[in-house]
Amino acid sequence: ETGDGAGLNLNATGGGLHESGILVPDGVIGAEYLDMKRSHDESSLVKCASMPHRDPYHGHSVDPRPSREPPKETFNLMVVGEAGLGKTTLLESFFKSFRDDDAATALFERKETQKVIATRRLLEEAATHRDTCERELKKAAETGEYAIAEARQVEITRLSNEMLELGEQLKILSAQDERRRNELHALRETTRALRMEMKRAADQQIFRLAAERKVEAAVLQSEVEAEKAELKAMRHRDDSRLFRSAADEEEEERSLAP
Structure with missing residues (x-):
């Protein structure tokens, strides 16, 4: 007291x-x-x-939303599993159920093209085959089956060279894929910044500047849509269908559905 x-x-x-x-x-x-x-x-x-709000998907600050909008909670989500199980489809469905366009778009930007996926799969298959040949070589050498051991040795050398080529090809494809996704992300961020400038100019009744920003944002948005369409085509090419499983086909069809 x-x-x-x-x-x-x-x-x-x-x-x-x-x-x-x-x-x-x-x-x-x-x-x-x-x-x-x-x-x-x-x-x-x-x-x-x-105070500006922090964007949890791209790590940058955006202008505050009006007070009439309800507050939003953020959380971390991780899905693990082998390739072809539909992890990306699950996340896309999850974000669509919450109507989170930013998260769905960020997930789209992180998806790899089919050439990258197919090359990585070939590299993994070659590594598995080489491990099998090494075990067979060891077994044949222990049992005195030297002809089989020599054949396995030749196969191991061929697979090792193939893995080196696939590894270099994967590096090039991954770099190209990353560069395209970064370009798309930069276009989206520039478009968003122009739209925010348009809204601020309209709020300040500077309508001429708002009209200019609206036209610029529309032009960049058309470039964004063209880039997204090209990335979708790169993820759905016919020359990579030989390396795709049924789960991959189903996942890609669902992701391209409107």
Whole structure:
């Protein structure tokens, strides 16, 4: 308990006993404090509303949303598993159910082209085949089957050279794929920035500048759509269908569906 110097003893809950013997109910702690608390809360709300929000998918700040929109929660989600199980399709369905266009687009940007997937699969198959040949070589050498051992040795050399070529090809394809995805991401970010400038200019009634930004954003958006269509085509080429499983076919069809 504390004394306020005016004949009132206050407890931790804001109530107290007056010197006249009247019990002050909890929560009644003075009009001055209530006014100070109200002004402090209002200033905190204004400060929070004016602070830029952090984009969890691209790591940059965006302008605050209007206060009438409900607050959004962020969380981390990780899906693990072997290739061809439909992990990407699961995540796309998950983000679509939440109507999270930013997350769905970011997921699309991270998807690899079919050439990269097919080359990586060939590399993994060659590595598995080489491991099998090495075990057979060891077994044949132990049992004295030297003809089989020599054949396996030749096969191991061929597979090793093939793996080196596939590894170099995979590096080149991955670099090209990464460069295309970065270009698409940069176009999207530039388009978003132009739209934000358009909205700010419209709010400030600078309509000429808003109209210019609207035209520029529309031009860049057409480039974004063209880039996305080309990336989709690269992920759905006929020359890579020989390396695709039924699960991959089904996943790609669902991802291309409107």
